[in-house]
Structures are given as structure tokens and as C-alpha cells.
Amino acid sequence: MAILTKIDVLDSNIANNLEDVFDNETINAKIDEIVTTFGIPGTYVMPLKTYWKERIPNDDINMMALKALQKILQYAVDFMDANLTDSQEERSQDVVESDEI
Numbered sequence: 001m002a003i004l005t006k007i008d009v010l011d012s013n014i015a016n017n018l019e020d021v022f023d024n025e026t027i028n029a030k031i032d033e034i035v036t037t038f039g040i041p042g043t044y045v046m047p048l049k050t051y052w053k054e055r056i057p058n059d060d061i062n063m064m065a066l067k068a069l070q071k072i073l074q075y076a077v078d079f080m081d082a083n084l085t086d087s088q089e090e091r092s093q094d095v096v097e098s099d100e101i
Contacts, residue, residue, distance in 0.1 A: 001072055002034050004047040014049065018060040021047055046071060 004027075008015035011026040021027055031045045046068035049061050 001044045001046070001075060002038060002040060003068060004030060004034065004045055005050045006052065007047045008049050008053075018049060018064060021064075044075070 007021065007027055007030075010030055011024055014021060014024060014027065027047055031042055031047065034040070034045050035042050046064075048064050048068055051057075051061065054061065
């Protein structure tokens with residue numbers, strides 16, 4: 001996963017209106033560049049506007065950050081579920097049940 005920060009620096013229109021982030025050509029071009037460079041799906045790149053110039057907390061920025069965090073945690077849970085299931089199956093194949101003591 002990748003977090004693309006300071007998206008307002010990429011396009012000044014984003015600085016005041018975060019609703020159009022995913023429709024913005026400049027942001028999408030940068031996401032495509034990250035996808036090509038790192039070979040990850042575009043849905044794993046999360047654009048965020050950081051608080052580097054903000055003096056007062058902004059709910060829109062908070063929501064973007066929380067949604068990104070939620071997505072990262074969900075991916076981590078899915079990854080752990082898949083790997084724990086594989087590990088448990090491998091261990092159960094190594095165990096041979098027997099009636100003998």
C-alpha cells in the first residue's frame with residue numbers, strides 16, 4: 001500500500017475542495033505513476049492532504065486520513081487471515097492422528 005501525501009501541492013484546486021480528489025487528472029496521473037513504479041493496484045494508493053499548512057483541524061482531511069487508515073487495517077486483517085489459515089492447515093497436515101498411546 002502507498003500513501004500519497006501533500007496532494008494539494010500537486011494541484012491547487014484540491015487545496016480548498018477535497019471532494020474532487022478521485023476525479024482530478026493530476027492526482028490520477030500521480031497514482032498511475034505510483035502503480036507503474038511499484039506494481040501495486042491503484043486501489044492501494046491513498047491520496048491524503050496533510051496538515052502541513054493547516055492551523056485549524058479540518059473534518060475533510062480527517063475523514064480522508066481515517067478512511068485510509070481503515071483501508072490499511074482491513075488489508076492487514078485480510079493478510080493475517082489468509083496467512084494464519086495457511087499456517088494452520090500446514091500444521092494440521094503434519095499431525096498424524098493415532099489411537100495408539
